[in-house]
Every structure is written in C-alpha cells, then in structure tokens.
Amino acid sequence: MEVKKNPEQLRILENWMREQKPEELFGEEGKLIPELKELAPTGKRRMSANPHANGGVLRRALRLPDFSDYALKVERPGKIEAENVPPLGNFLRDVMKLNKNNFRLFGPDETTSNKLQAVYQASKKFWIAEYFPEDADGGELATDGRVVEMLSEHTMEGMLEGYLLTGRNGFFSSYEAFVHVIDSMFNQHAKWLSICNNLSWRQKVASLNLLITSTVWRQDHNGFTHQDPGFLDVVLNKSAAVTRIYLPPDANCLLSVADHCLRSENYINVIVSDKQLHLQYLDMDAAITHCTKGIGIWDWASNDQGSEPDLVMASAGDIPTQEALAATMLLRHEFPDIKIRFINVVDLFKLQPSTEHPHGLTESDFNSLFTCNKPIIFNFHGYPWLIHRLTYGRKNKTIHVRGYKEKGNINTPMELAINNEIDRYSLAIDGIDRVPRLQAIGGHAKEKFRNAQIACRAYGYKHGIDAPEISGWRWPL
Amino acid sequence: MEVKKNPEQLRILENWMREQKPEELFGEEGKLIPELKELAPTGKRRMSANPHANGGVLRRALRLPDFSDYALKVERPGKIEAENVPPLGNFLRDVMKLNKNNFRLFGPDETTSNKLQAVYQASKKFWIAEYFPEDADGGELATDGRVVEMLSEHTMEGMLEGYLLTGRNGFFSSYEAFVHVIDSMFNQHAKWLSICNNLSWRQKVASLNLLITSTVWRQDHNGFTHQDPGFLDVVLNKSAAVTRIYLPPDANCLLSVADHCLRSENYINVIVSDKQLHLQYLDMDAAITHCTKGIGIWDWASNDQGSEPDLVMASAGDIPTQEALAATMLLRHEFPDIKIRFINVVDLFKLQPSTEHPHGLTESDFNSLFTCNKPIIFNFHGYPWLIHRLTYGRKNKTIHVRGYKEKGNINTPMELAINNEIDRYSLAIDGIDRVPRLQAIGGHAKEKFRNAQIACRAYGYKHGIDAPEISGWRWPL
Numbered sequence: 031m032e033v034k035k036n037p038e039q040l041r042i043l044e045n046w047m048r049e050q051k052p053e054e055l056f057g058e059e060g061k062l063i064p065e066l067k068e069l070a071p072t073g074k075r076r077m078s079a080n081p082h083a084n085g086g087v088l089r090r091a092l093r094l095p096d097f098s099d100y101a102l103k104v105e106r107p108g109k110i111e112a113e114n115v116p117p118l119g120n121f122l123r124d125v126m127k128l129n130k131n132n133f134r135l136f137g138p139d140e141t142t143s144n145k146l147q148a149v150y151q152a153s154k155k156f157w158i159a160e161y162f163p164e165d166a167d168g169g170e171l172a173t174d175g176r177v178v179e180m181l182s183e184h185t186m187e188g189m190l191e192g193y194l195l196t197g198r199n200g201f202f203s204s205y206e207a208f209v210h211v212i213d214s215m216f217n218q219h220a221k222w223l224s225i226c227n228n229l230s231w232r233q234k235v236a237s238l239n240l241l242i243t244s245t246v247w248r249q250d251h252n253g254f255t256h257q258d259p260g261f262l263d264v265v266l267n268k269s270a271a272v273t274r275i276y277l278p279p280d281a282n283c284l285l286s287v288a289d290h291c292l293r294s295e296n297y298i299n300v301i302v303s304d305k306q307l308h309l310q311y312l313d314m315d316a317a318i319t320h321c322t323k324g325i326g327i328w329d330w331a332s333n334d335q336g337s338e339p340d341l342v343m344a345s346a347g348d349i350p351t352q353e354a355l356a357a358t359m360l361l362r363h364e365f366p367d368i369k370i371r372f373i374n375v376v377d378l379f380k381l382q383p384s385t386e387h388p389h390g391l392t393e394s395d396f397n398s399l400f401t402c403n404k405p406i407i408f409n410f411h412g413y414p415w416l417i418h419r420l421t422y423g424r425k426n427k428t429i430h431v432r433g434y435k436e437k438g439n440i441n442t443p444m445e446l447a448i449n450n451e452i453d454r455y456s457l458a459i460d461g462i463d464r465v466p467r468l469q470a471i472g473g474h475a476k477e478k479f480r481n482a483q484i485a486c487r488a489y490g491y492k493h494g495i496d497a498p499e500i501s502g503w504r505w506p507l
Numbered sequence: 508m509e510v511k512k513n514p515e516q517l518r519i520l521e522n523w524m525r526e527q528k529p530e531e532l533f534g535e536e537g538k539l540i541p542e543l544k545e546l547a548p549t550g551k552r553r554m555s556a557n558p559h560a561n562g563g564v565l566r567r568a569l570r571l572p573d574f575s576d577y578a579l580k581v582e583r584p585g586k587i588e589a590e591n592v593p594p595l596g597n598f599l600r601d602v603m604k605l606n607k608n609n610f611r612l613f614g615p616d617e618t619t620s621n622k623l624q625a626v627y628q629a630s631k632k633f634w635i636a637e638y639f640p641e642d643a644d645g646g647e648l649a650t651d652g653r654v655v656e657m658l659s660e661h662t663m664e665g666m667l668e669g670y671l672l673t674g675r676n677g678f679f680s681s682y683e684a685f686v687h688v689i690d691s692m693f694n695q696h697a698k699w700l701s702i703c704n705n706l707s708w709r710q711k712v713a714s715l716n717l718l719i720t721s722t723v724w725r726q727d728h729n730g731f732t733h734q735d736p737g738f739l740d741v742v743l744n745k746s747a748a749v750t751r752i753y754l755p756p757d758a759n760c761l762l763s764v765a766d767h768c769l770r771s772e773n774y775i776n777v778i779v780s781d782k783q784l785h786l787q788y789l790d791m792d793a794a795i796t797h798c799t800k801g802i803g804i805w806d807w808a809s810n811d812q813g814s815e816p817d818l819v820m821a822s823a824g825d826i827p828t829q830e831a832l833a834a835t836m837l838l839r840h841e842f843p844d845i846k847i848r849f850i851n852v853v854d855l856f857k858l859q860p861s862t863e864h865p866h867g868l869t870e871s872d873f874n875s876l877f878t879c880n881k882p883i884i885f886n887f888h889g890y891p892w893l894i895h896r897l898t899y900g901r902k903n904k905t906i907h908v909r910g911y912k913e914k915g916n917i918n919t920p921m922e923l924a925i926n927n928e929i930d931r932y933s934l935a936i937d938g939i940d941r942v943p944r945l946q947a948i949g950g951h952a953k954e955k956f957r958n959a960q961i962a963c964r965a966y967g968y969k970h971g972i973d974a975p976e977i978s979g980w981r982w983p984l
Contacts, residue, residue, distance in 0.1 A: 210691035213741070217687055221731050224913070254698050260744045264690070267737045267890050269913050413744050418899060419892050436701070436746050 078231045081197070086233025088197035093128040097121055097289040101314035102281045107330050108309050108355060108505025114281045114348065115243060115305040118288050119148035122201060125292065126152040126176060132198040136190045139181040142170075144203045144243045145305045155179050183211035191219055194235050199292065203241040206302070207258035216240075216261075216298065220268035223296055227271055234295040237274075239288075245304040245411070246434050247349035247447065253440035259412035259433075262378070265300055266416065270387040274299045275378040277411055279351045280310045282317035283376060290321070302411060308348045309504070324377025324389060327399065330507070331355055331372035333362065339371040339404055340465050343457070346375040347411025349443065350433075350452055354409040356503055357457035364458075364475040365468060373399060381420035393425070400426050405464035408432070409452050430460060442490040444500050448483050455479040455486075555708045558674070563710025565674030570605040574598050574766040578791035579758045584807050585832060585982025588784040591758045591825065592720060595765050595780075596625035599678060602769065603629040603653055609675040613667045616658040619647075621680045621720045622782045632656050660688035668696055671712050676769065680718040683779070684735035693738075693775065697745035700773055704748055711772040714751075716765075722781040722888070723911050724826035724924065730917035736889035736910075739855070742777055743893065747864040751776045752855040754888055756828045757787045759794035760853060767798070779888060785825045786981070801854030801866060804876065807984070808832055808849035810839065816848040816881055817942045820934070823852040824888025826920065827910075827929055831886040833980055834934035841935075841952040842945060850876060858897035870902070877903050882941035885909070886929050907937060919967040921977050925960050932956040932963075 032039040057063050074080060081087040100121045102112050126133055126149055135141065135149055147170075154172035156179075157165075165171050180186060183204055190200045204212075219238060226232045242261060249256040265273050274297050278284040284303045291299035311328070312320055320326050329335070341361070345354040351374055358370050375381065377389055384390040391399070400406055406429040410417050414433035421429055437449040447453035451460075458479050462472035489497040509516040534540050551557060558564040577598045579589050603610055603626055612618065612626055624647075631649035633656075634642075642648050657663060660681055667677045681689075696715060703709045719738060726733040742750050751774050755761040761780045768776035788805075789797055797803050806812070818838070822831040828851055835847050852858065854866055861867040868876070877883055883906040887894050891910035898906055914926040924930035928937075935956050939949035966974040 207694070208691060210694055210741070213690040214685060214687035217684070217735050217737070218732060221913075225731065254702065255695060258694050258744075260694070260741060263740050263744060264687070264737060266892075267735075267740060267913070415743075415896050415899075419896070422895060436698075436744070 084231070084233055085195045085197035086235045089199075089233070089235060090132065090197075092125060092133060092199050092236075092292055094289065094292060095121065095124045095128065097285045098314045098318070100285055101317075102310055104280075104282065104310045104313040106505075107311045107328075108352075110310050111307040112281055112310050113145055113305060114278075114284050114303050114308055115145035115241075116148065117281045118241075118284050118303075119146040121285055121288065122146060123148040123150075123152045129199065130176075133176070134190075134193060134198070134200050135177045135203075136186045136193075136200055137177075137179055137203045138183045138186055138205075138208070139179045140203060140205060140244070141177055141179060143305075144205075144241070146203060149177055153177060183208055184215055187212040187215045190238065191215070194238060197235065199236040201239045201241065201288075201292070203243060205244040205256065206242045206246060206261070207244075207256045209240065209242050209261045210258060210264075213261070213264050216264065217268065220265075220272050220298055223272040223298070224269040226296065237291060237294045237297040237299050239291045239299045240301065241288075242300060242302045243305045245302060245347075246438075247347075247411070247452075248304050248306045248443060249438070249440075249446070250442060251440065254438040257434065257436075257438040257446075259302075262300065262302070262412045262416055265298070266419065268298075270379070270382075272297055273379075274389070275302070276300070276321075276376055277302045277346045277348075277378060278317075278321065278376055279345070279348055279374055280308065280312060280317070282310070282312050282314050283321050285314075286317050286321040287376065302347065304348050309352050311351070311505075320374070321376050325373065325375045325380040325391070325399065328372045328374055331358060331505070332370060334369035334371045337369055339369045339401065340467070341368065341461050342371045342373060342400055342404055342406040343461070344373040344375065344400070344406060344408045345410075346378060346408075346417075349447065350409040350411050352503075353447055353452055353454045354407075354457060355505055356454035357407075357409075357461065359506060360454055360458040360479065361461050364478075365472075368465070368468070370461075371401075378416075378420065381417065383423055396424055397426070400424070400429075402426050403428065405461075406430065407457055407460050407464065409457060428464070430464060432457065432460070442494070442496045444486045444496040445490045448486060453483070453486075455483045561708070561710055562672045562674035563712045566676075566710070566712060567609065567674075569602060569610060569676050569713075569769055571766065571769060572598065572601045572605065574762045575791045575795070577762055578794075579787055581757075581759065581787045581790040583982075584788045584805075585786050585829075587787050589758055589787050590622055590782060591755075591761050591780050591785055592622035592718075592782040593625065594758045595718075595761050596623040598762055598765065599623060600625040600629045606676065607653075610653070611667075611670060611675070611677050612654045612680075613663045613670075613677055614654075614656055614680045615660045615663055615682075615685070616656045617680060617682060617721070618654055618656060620782075621682075621718070623680060626654055630654060660685055661692055664689040664692045667715065668692070671715060674712065676713040678716045678718065678765075678769070680720055682721040682733065683719045683723060683738070684733045686717065686719050686738045687735060687741075690738070690741045693741065694745065697742075697749050697775055700749040700775070701746040703773065714768060714771045714774040714776050716768045716776045717778065718765075719777060719779045720782045722779060722824075723915075724824075724888070724929075725781050725783045725920060726915070726917075726923070727919060728917065731915040734911065734913075734915040734923075736779075739777065739779070739889050739893055742775070743896065745775075747856070747859075749774055750856075751866070752779070753777070753798075753853055754779045754823045754825075754855060755794075755798065755853055756822070756825055756851055757785065757789060757794070759787070759789050759791050760798050762791075763794050763798040764853065779824065781825050786829050788828070788982075797851070798853050802850065802852045802857040802868070802876065805849045805851055808835060808982070809847060811846035811848045814846055816846045816878065817944070818845065818938050819848045819850060819877055819881055819883040820938070821850040821852065821877070821883060821885045822887075823855060823885075823894075826924065827886040827888050829980075830924055830929055830931045831884075831934060832982055833931035834884075834886075834938065836983060837931055837935040837956065838938050841955075842949075845942070845945070847938075848878075855893075855897065858894065860900055873901055874903070877901070877906075879903050880905065882938075883907065884934055884937050884941065886934060905941070907941060909934065909937070919971070919973045921963045921973045922967045925963060930960070930963075932960045 153176035156175035157171035246257040345351040379389040382390040410433040414431040630653035633652035634648035723734040822828040856864040856866040859867040887910040891908040
C-alpha cells in the first residue's frame with residue numbers, strides 16, 4: 031500500500047518488476063508472446079474442462095432401490111414405537127451394494143451409535159493399518175471398506191467434500207451437538223455451491239447430505255453438553271439456492287426424505303432425525319404424500335374440518351410432534367367443543383415466503399394452512415427463534431413458538447421437555463392462554479396441567495425414568 | 508437396555524457384577540467400608556477444592572494500565588480516519604508487560620495481520636523448535652514468548668480455555684469468517700460457564716475474550732469466502748448469563764470495551780471491530796460515556812432535539828455506522844426540514860428486553876430512545892435477522908434492518924455495501940419509503956440516489972477502488 035504514497039517505495043517496486051524482463055514476455059501491444067501463450071492447455075486439459083477439477087463431468091446418477099421397500103408397517107397413526115434410523119440403514123446398505131464404486135458413508139465414529147450399522151452388511155469401515163485380534167469382534171474393519179470413520183467431524187466432512195467434488199456420492203451422519211464442528215466448512219461449501227450456480231461450465235455435483243441425529247431431546251444419559259440444535263441457525267444464513275432442511279417426524283418420512291436427498295444435486299441437505307424409539311405416524315403412502323408436500327394438515331389429528339379452527343397446533347421434529355399431539359388431545363379432552371387443526375412441517379423452508387426460498391409457500395397457501403388470524407402454537411425441534419425468522423412477514427402475527435432454550439441437564443425426556451416448555455402440558459396451557467374463550471374458563475384445566483408437570487418431575491426424580499403413562503403414551507383415537 | 512426385558516441378559520449382568528465381590532467393598536447397610544472411604548482425598552485435595560481443577564482459586568486480577576492513555580486524538584466526530592486495532596495493540600503490549608506470568612495473547616497466525624503487532628515489543632511468539640536464519644527477519648519468535656500462534660483456531664481456543672481454567676488471563680483474535688471454526692468449542696465453554704454459575708464452590712475464572720476482526724465489510728481482496736458475520740448468531744443461542752457482544756464503532760470505543768472485558772469474569776466477551784482505516788467519531792471521554800451506556804443517541808449526528816423525530820437511524824458496527832451517518836446527511840440535504848435521530852449501539856444485548864438479558868434496556872428506556880411508533884432503520888454489521896430477534900417483543904414494530912445478505916465477491920467496500928443494501932443510498936431510499944411525508948415528495952431524491960449507486964458501481968468496476976468522494980467522505984458538520 032505504501033507504493034501509492036511513497037515515490038521511493040514505488041521505485042523499488044518498479045525495479046523489482048523490471049527485473050522480470052517484461053519486454054521478453056510481452057509483445058508490442060502488451061500481449062503475452064505466442065510461444066508462451068501456446069503453453070496454456072487446450073480442450074479438456076483446461077482447468078475448467080478437466081474432469082479432475084470439474085467432477086460433475088464424471089458423475090453418474092446413483093442406482094437406487096425403491097425406498098418404499100424398507101418401510102415400517104404403520105397401521106394407524108401414533109400407535110407403535112420404532113427407532114427411526116435403522117430402516118434408513120437398511121436402505122443405505124442396499125444403496126452401497128448397488129453403487130460399489132461411487133458411494134460412501136462418512137461419520138465421526140458413530141455409524142453404529144447412530145443406528146446405521148446395517149451398512150456393514152454391504153461394506154465395512156475402511157482400515158489399512160495394523161489389525162489386532164480384538165478387531166475381529168465387531169470392529170467391522172476392512173481394507174476395501176466403503177464406510178469412512180474418524181472421530182473428527184471436520185476431517186470427515188472434508189473427505190466427503192473431496193469425494194463429491196470428484197464426481198461421487200456420499201452420506202454423512204453426526205451427533206447433533208457436534209455437527210457445529212463443521213460450521214465453518216459448511217459455510218465455505220455453501221458459498222462455493224452458490225458461486226457454482228453462476229458458472230455455466232461447472233457441472234453439477236451430488237448434494238452434501240448431512241444426517242443430524244442423536245438429537246437434543248433424547249440426551250437422557252449425556253445431558254447438557256449434547257444438547258445443541260443450533261446448526262440449523264448457521265444453515266439459514268446461507269443462500270436459499272443451495273440449502274435444504276428436513277425434519278421427518280418418523281421412520282417412513284425419513285426414508286422418503288433421504289431418497290429425495292440422494293437424488294438431488296448441488297444442495298446441502300440437512301436431515302434432522304433422532305435415532306431413539308419414537309412414535310410412528312404415517313404408513314409409506316402417507317409419508318410420501320406428506321414429504322412431497324413438505325408441510326401438511328394431519329387430518330387424523332385435527333377436528334376442525336368444515337369450520338374455522340380455534341387453534342392451529344404445528345410441529346417440526348419427532349419429540350416436538352409427539353408432545354404437540356398429546357397437547358391437542360389434552361385440550362380436546364378438557365374442552366370437547368374446541369376445534370384444533372394439526373400441522374406438521376417436514377421441509378422447514380416451506381415456512382418462508384416463496385419470494386425468499388424456492389420451497390417457500392405462497393402467501394395464499396400459507397394463509398389457508400395457518401389461517402390469517404387464529405392463534406398458532408408451533409412446537410419446534412430447535413431454538414425457537416428460527417421459526418419466527420422463517421415466518422416473519424407472514425400475515426398471521428399470532429404465532430407462538432416453543433423450542434430449546436438451553437435449559438438442560440441429565441434429564442428424563444419429559445423433564446427436559448418441561449424445562450424448555452415444549453411438553454404437552456406447557457403447550458396445552460399456552461393454548462388456553464391464546465384462545466380467548468378458554469382464557470375465561472380454563473383456570474381449572476391449567477391447574478390440572480401444572481399439577482401433572484409437578485407429578486412428572488417428581489416421578490422422574492424418584493425413578494430416573496418417565497412414568498409409564500408418559501413414555502407409553504399413544505395417540506388415543 | 509436388553510437387561511430390562513430379557514431375563515437371560517439380566518442374569519449375565521448380575522453374574523458379572525457379583526464377580527466384583529460387592530460384599531467385600533460394602534458393609535451391611537450398603538455403604539462403602541471405612542478402609543476404602545478413607546482413600547478419598549480430603550480438604551484441598553478434593554477435586555472441587557484443588558486449585559488445579561478450580562483455577563479461579565489461584566486467579567489474581569490483571570494489573571491494567573489506564574486505557575485512556577492509548578487514546579486516539581479525535582477533535583471532531585467523523586473527520587479523520589485511523590486503524591481501529593493498533594491502539595488496542597499498544598494497550599495489550601503494556602498489559603503483557605505488567606502481567607508477565609498470567610497473561611497471554613492467542614491467535615491463528617494473525618496477530619500482525621490483525622494489527623496487534625505492538626505486543627511483540629513486550630513479548631514474542633512462543634517457539635521452541637528449530638530456528639532458521641530467516642526467522643530473524645520479522646519472525647518474532649522466542650522460547651519465552653507469551654504470544655501463542657498456530658493457524659488452527661480450535662487449537663488456539665482450546666489452549667486459551669485451559670489457560671483461563673487454570674487461573675490465568677488471555678485474549679484471542681481471529682478473522683471473522685473463520686471464528687466459526689470454534690463454534691462448537693464456544694458452545695461447550697458457554698454451557699460449562701452457565702453450569703458453573705450454579706456451583707457455589709466453583710471460583711470465577713477470567714472471561715474468554717474474543718476479538719473478531721478482518722470483518723465482512725472490508726474483504727476488498729479476499730472476497731466472498733472471508734465474508735461471514737454469523738458467529739454472533741451462534742453466540743445468541745447461549746445463556747444470557749454468560750454471553751456479551753460488543754461492536755465498538757471506532758478506536759477509542761474499542762479501547763474502552765477491551766478494558767471492560769479484561770476486567771470481567773465468567774463471561775464470553777465477543778468484540779467485533781475491523782482492522783482497516785475507519786472514520787473516528789468519539790474522543791476518549793465521549794467513548795467512555797458511550798460504551799458505559801452501551802447504546803446512545805449521538806447528539807452531534809441528530810437534529811430532532813426538542814421534537815419528535817421523523818425517522819430513527821440506528822447502527823452497530825464500523826462500516827454500517829459510517830453508511831448510516833452518510834445516509835442521514837443525504838436525507839437532511841434533500842429534505843432540510845426532516846428530523847432524524849441517530850442512535851449507535853455498542854453493547855448489542857441492550858436491544859433485548861431487560862427480562863431476557865441482564866444488559867437489556869427496560870421497556871421505557873427502549874421506547875424513549877427508539878420511540879414507540881416512528882420508523883426505525885437499523886444498519887447492522889451482521890446478518891439482519893439478529894436485530895429482529897433481539898428487538899422482538901418491543902413496542903415499536905416498524906424496525907427495518909439492513910445487514911449482510913450473502914451478496915459478496917471481490918468488491919470495493921462500496922460495491923459490497925450496495926450489493927447488500929447497507930450503503931448510504933439504499934438507506935436513504937429506505938428512509939423515503941418509510942417516512943409517510945417523504946413517500947409523496949421523494950421521487951426525485953430516490954432517482955438521484957439510484958443514479959449515484961450506478962455511478963459508484965461504474966467507478967469501482969473501472970478503477971478497482973471506490974471514487975474519492977466515497978472513500979474520502981467525512982461527516983460534514
């Protein structure tokens with residue numbers, strides 16, 4: 031910078047530059063001389079056309095089995111529990127079998143912990159160092175393994191990025207709290223993708239698929255350190271053209287979402303789904319319809335058909351959906367004439383206006399789902415602010431959001447839900463506070479719900495687990 | 508988990524546990540036998556009382572020179588430019604001189620790039636490996652160096668955490684975009700601190716002080732990859748009891764804020780301040796007053812004294828403050844009777860309600876600063892959503908926020924500002940759109956501002972730098 035102001039510095043710079051003998055390199059008009067210009071590669075050896083640098087040129091679509099073959103049998107909504115991730119593990123196992131040379135699974139040493147271990151039936155963990163006798167007992171190691179593991183989220187993400195950029199396909203799973211380790215790498219990949227969209231020569235690459243599991247609401251043993259759903263806030267800061275966020279509420283929805291993500295290009299797909307036992311809501315046909323829309327009224331959980339609802343109860347995420355459903359039933363039990371509409375969101379960007387995100391609902395679609403003026407209670411998986419951010423600018427200003435508020439410890443699921451006010455009782459109380467008619471008559475019901483919260487805490491404190499009527503709750507209709 | 512359901516698994520578990528011979532370890536009542544209980548350490552050797560594990564016990568307050576001795580001379584607001592960080596470097600140099608055994612500076616190989624190199628007058632970079640002849644030329648290495656550098660943000664943050672937890676004091680600087688590398692570590696330290704607040708035996712440790720510099724708005728040469736002000740969004744998700752965010756607008760404010768942070772305990776202090784040449788606004792007395800309040804009306808930049816303003820122009824951050832001031836003058840020039848109040852925010856949490864953050868303004872203080880119903884334009888350093896999040900729930904709902912929108916490239920400062928609509932002309936147009944009276948008469952002025960934007964872009968494209976009337980703009984009064 032000094033050269034702009036200091037003639038002596040400018041003279042030193044000029045002398046140095048003249049030492050490079052520009053008169054030998056450039057012709058009369060200042061153009062590179064032909065002999066040097068010829069050194070630049072041509073055709074496919076140009077950097078932009080070289081498949082080593084433009085991996086999309088090499089990419090072939092994955093051969094995918096029919097994901098609906100891996101469906102859980104769900105006869106009626108909310109009656110059985112199952113782990114959400116293992117069916118996806120079965121699907122990924124067969125994706126790996128069908129794509130032996132261009133599909134890999136990456137993760138920070140958590141493939142089994144995250145319940146994706148079925149993939150080991152197709153291929154083991156890559157390991158070319160020394161083998162010990164104990165490795166035979168569940169080590170799942172092989173020199174040609176296509177599962178790549180190291181307890182280092184950023185190393186794994188970097189390897190996956192390289193794999194995608196060279197024309198292959200992959201899938202990454204991580205504990206939710208620790209996916210923050212790759213925030214900076216996510217940011218840079220999102221920036222890179224959004225620039226690629228403006229480069230006509232840049233062929234599309236497979237999407238970066240991130241499964242975020244072992245989530246905030248089920249850290250019964252790990253506690254506060256493992257409770258951090260904030261990666262989604264980081265994702266939202268990046269371009270809408272390259273970011274997608276999905277919160278499938280059950281196993282069949284997770285399969286449908288994962289299939290969609292594996293087929294997509296040039297996105298970063300973030301899928302949030304816990305690995306523990308959760309209620310199952312949708313059979314595969316219903317799951318496909320729901321996930322294809324990305325957001326929808328659950329007719330079976332609503333009783334406002336043919337009239338305006340008194341209250342819209344909405345949810346995104348597995349545990350928040352369960353609690354919102356239970357709150358709906360508490361209110362319907364206490365106030366038999368109340369009309370509640372139940373909405374579940376899988377594709378989070380549906381909430382944003384269509385002018386801000388390609389997935390966003392139009393104003394009229396949003397208004398016919400959420401109404402223009404009825405109170406909305408939204409029970410969210412992550413930090414509550416995200417929902418306000420997405421729905422800012424929507425006509426209905428009565429949206430009340432519950433989510434994680436950094437109130438955690440080694441808690442039972444119900445204790446943690448109560449601490450952060452996403453539990454059925456807090457939501458039912460919120461409902462009474464927001465439906466004008468109920469404010470006048472709901473005093474006794476609120477009291478009952480508060481008593482129930484105290485009983486839940488007392489049981490959890492004494493037994494270390496939730497009461498059977500809580501952990502065993504099922505949709506009663 | 509199987510043991511709860513499977514008697515055979517339970518039997519195996521019981522056999523294994525009986526092999527530990529509990530009858531030899533516990534007495535009749537199930538208590539540990541006295542010989543074993545005696546093995547546990549007592550007094551200062553208990554983990555909680557041991558200074559190795561409870562470093563706050565050892566901590567001594569830093570000896571701090573008077574920060575006002577390092578002030579820049581600022582005779583009138585907005586007349587001179589200076590680099591904001593070097594005076595802080597001088598202050599930290601003397602902090603290091605006065606605290607030879609309990610203060611260190613940490614950073615990812617950017618101490619000089621971040622303009623803190625004055626500290627090398629007090630102590631060099633710690634280096635105990637091989638020395639080469641070229642290290643003598645500006646390497647700033649020494650075996651007893653108290654500056655710790657490695658181009659690895661997370662290693663540096665981890666070392667600083669260990670240093671603080673063992674009772675010492677430190678200061679960390681990082682490029683803004685890459686401080687996301689430590690998101691996960693920040694999260695865990697914030698969780699740790701918020702739990703400490705509930706442990707009576709845990710003595711307070713020095714705050715984790717993070718200077719975030721080389722910021723989004725001055726990446727004239729680095730471009731899009733270096734533009735990411737999203738760390739603040741991560742910080743906001745953590746407990747209000749342990750998080751503090753400051754955006755000092757100039758060099759003297761940065762000194763005042765840094766002094767405050769070095770004296771504080773058990774917080775994570777995030778200071779955002781760019782290292783480039785910026786306009787200087789406040790002399791040291793004014794800076795101390797402004798930073799102590801954390802938010803305030805800049806009387807010299809306002810002309811609504813004694814009346815209601817037509818518009819409240821607010822800013823947080825160096826470049827956004829400059830552009831907001833310039834927009835104020837554009838509007839006052841075009842509409843001589845307009846009344847504009849100018850507010851600058853240093854302590855970001857002042858915007859939050861006092862019920863949510865200990866620094867938050869009360870409702871009446873917020874309303875008397877921002878009014879209840881006059882339009883507010885807020886020009887923000889980071890992603891605009893953060894300001895909506897902080898001011899949600901405030902009475903005045905007319906707040907319009909500008910900030911970074913991921914619209915970046917290798918741009919001149921003015922091009923980048925225009926791309927993200929934080930520039931003086933965009934803000935002036937926003938003002939016309941939001942003051943009802945100006946909507947009717949502002950057509951010509953809007954046209955003039957749009958023309959000026961086009962001229963700025965054309966000049967930047969042609970010359971690679973901003974026009975002298977832009978880069979040389981000074982507060983004209």
